[in-house]
Amino acid sequence: MITLTGVTDGATAKGEQTRELILTTALRLFREQGYGRTTMRAIANEAGVSVGNAYYYYGSKDHLMQAYYDLLQDQHRAAVEPVLAAGQAFVPRMTGVLLAWLEVAAPYHEFAGTFFKTAADPQSPLSPFSDESRPARDASVEIFRQVVDGSDLKLPADLRSELPELLWLFQMGIVLFWVHDRSDDVRRTRALITRSVPLLDRLLRLTRIPGVRGVTNDVVALIHSIKP
Amino acid sequence: MITLTGVTDGATAKGEQTRELILTTALRLFREQGYGRTTMRAIANEAGVSVGNAYYYYGSKDHLMQAYYDLLQDQHRAAVEPVLAAGQAFVPRMTGVLLAWLEVAAPYHEFAGTFFKTAADPQSPLSPFSDESRPARDASVEIFRQVVDGSDLKLPADLRSELPELLWLFQMGIVLFWVHDRSDDVRRTRALITRSVPLLDRLLRLTRIPGVRGVTNDVVALIHSIKP
DNA sequence: CGAAGAATTTGAACGTGTTCAAGACGTGGG
DNA sequence: CCCACGTCTTGAACACGTTCAAATTCTTCG
Numbered sequence: 001m002i003t004l005t006g007v008t009d010g011a012t013a014k015g016e017q018t019r020e021l022i023l024t025t026a027l028r029l030f031r032e033q034g035y036g037r038t039t040m041r042a043i044a045n046e047a048g049v050s051v052g053n054a055y056y057y058y059g060s061k062d063h064l065m066q067a068y069y070d071l072l073q074d075q076h077r078a079a080v081e082p083v084l085a086a087g088q089a090f091v092p093r094m095t096g097v098l099l100a101w102l103e104v105a106a107p108y109h110e111f112a113g114t115f116f117k118t119a120a121d122p123q124s125p126l127s128p129f130s131d132e133s134r135p136a137r138d139a140s141v142e143i144f145r146q147v148v149d150g151s152d153l154k155l156p157a158d159l160r161s162e163l164p165e166l167l168w169l170f171q172m173g174i175v176l177f178w179v180h181d182r183s184d185d186v187r188r189t190r191a192l193i194t195r196s197v198p199l200l201d202r203l204l205r206l207t208r209i210p211g212v213r214g215v216t217n218d219v220v221a222l223i224h225s226i227k228p
Numbered sequence: 229m230i231t232l233t234g235v236t237d238g239a240t241a242k243g244e245q246t247r248e249l250i251l252t253t254a255l256r257l258f259r260e261q262g263y264g265r266t267t268m269r270a271i272a273n274e275a276g277v278s279v280g281n282a283y284y285y286y287g288s289k290d291h292l293m294q295a296y297y298d299l300l301q302d303q304h305r306a307a308v309e310p311v312l313a314a315g316q317a318f319v320p321r322m323t324g325v326l327l328a329w330l331e332v333a334a335p336y337h338e339f340a341g342t343f344f345k346t347a348a349d350p351q352s353p354l355s356p357f358s359d360e361s362r363p364a365r366d367a368s369v370e371i372f373r374q375v376v377d378g379s380d381l382k383l384p385a386d387l388r389s390e391l392p393e394l395l396w397l398f399q400m401g402i403v404l405f406w407v408h409d410r411s412d413d414v415r416r417t418r419a420l421i422t423r424s425v426p427l428l429d430r431l432l433r434l435t436r437i438p439g440v441r442g443v444t445n446d447v448v449a450l451i452h453s454i455k456p
Numbered sequence: 457c458g459a460a461g462a463a464t465t466t467g468a469a470c471g472t473g474t475t476c477a478a479g480a481c482g483t484g485g486g
Numbered sequence: 487c488c489c490a491c492g493t494c495t496t497g498a499a500c501a502c503g504t505t506c507a508a509a510t511t512c513t514t515c516g
Contacts, residue, residue: 014511049465056463056464113348120344179348179350180350191453195450202442202443214430215427215430222420226423269471280476280495289474
């Protein structure tokens with residue numbers, strides 16, 4: 001592999017092959033037996049490499065989980081396409097996107113808790129708010145931008161431009177709820193989504209009422225003031 | 229120690245003394261050098277007991293942190309008294325309670341991330357949503373009940389009864405923000421509090437506008453429907 | 457080709473949280 | 487007083503994530 005400076009940066013075809021082997025093995029074991037019960041030794045063993053080799057490519061066990069999360073996002077992105085192509089009404093668009101995430105993430109429900117455990121640590125590069133995970137976050141926000149842009153929502157411009165990020169935050173809340181949801185087939189999370197999105201829709205449409213507009217402006221101003 | 233059945237439950241005075249010694253030693257070390265850098269061996273060593281002995285009283289290192297959190301809540305409760313005695317206006321009451329938490333928790337800002345790391349894991353008994361932490365959560369919600377009850381807020385009865393728990397959730401959001409806040413003297417978190425509480429106040433007073441009342445009812449209904 | 461240097465791979469070793477079989481201690485009943 | 491039993495204490499051992507110096511393999515270039 002050649003960089004722009006003409007200097008080799010070290011990565012070889014063989015190396016990339018090993019990297020991928022380690023990752024796919026790790027992901028398989030995570031899926032089969034959960035994150036906590038999968039040891040680095042088991043991953044290395046199963047992949048036919050040494051423990052140290054796994055650490056040569058992935059700085060920690062958490063970094064392997066991060067890859068797991070990236071995979072999830074790719075799948076979500078794909079699952080969401082028909083929803084975004086279907087119609088312009090905000091409620092089905094938003095509901096569809098959230099329910100699609102639920103479908104994609106379902107096999108990993110038990111393991112998801114562990115993910116959020118590390119995600120909540122601000123010092124971890126895996127935190128959804130960290131700089132390191134900016135690409136993944138941006139990709140996720142982009143989905144919500146499409147939800148808004150392709151919808152029939154009529155909103156003040158400043159609110160409209162903040163909305164995708166706010167919807168992403170909204171999803172984070174849903175996910176937090178989902179992680180703790182122990183009901184059959186995560187029925188409660190489904191109820192939360194199907195009932196809260198229409199509510200959100202009504203709230204957003206309320207912003208056109210004169211008495212409410214002032215509050216909306218303040219909300220937008222607040223968001224601007226606390227952004228880093 | 230005697231139970232209601234008249235059978236001794238095993239705890240002796242000596243044992244309770246050891247339990248307390250271990251806890252205070254652990255809390256001191258956490259404060260002095262942070263949670264991550266404090267080892268169970270160091271705690272046992274400093275307390276003059278064996279490692280196994282610490283585990284006899286506290287099931288895990290996390291359980292010691294839980295005690296740390298309980299202490300924090302006690303301090304918050306005390307710090308909040310003058311605020312709740314001062315006046316009836318909702319904004320200063322709520323703002324005061326949140327800022328008081330900031331003051332009490334300030335020395336532990338760096339360490340707080342680690343706490344929320346374990347707190348976000350739904351399988352952990354330390355999760356703020358778990359049954360095990362219900363007493364601590366109830367105590368915290370109780371503070372917000374006093375914020376509401378002693379205030380001049382005029383609200384529909386059903387919303388009013390849900391409000392303390394909602395304010396507790398609100399605080400959880402603030403705390404999540406605080407954990408990630410790296411600004412000097414957590415200026416951004418302070419800004420978030422002092423600006424969002426008046427906004428919250430306006431929102432709550434809006435619930436009396438006829439066009440908004442419907443949304444409020446739906447919100448309350450939603451909350452009821454997703455409670456476990 | 458063959459040597460130098462870079463990339464990759466190894467596995468033993470470290471530090472950590474945690475467990476557990478064994479022993480020490482204390483107390484109430486005979 | 488002493489035995490029996492429950493409480494408390496010990497420290498070695500385990501499993502895990504992680505590190506690192508050394509060995510090996512690969513690439514480059516004279």
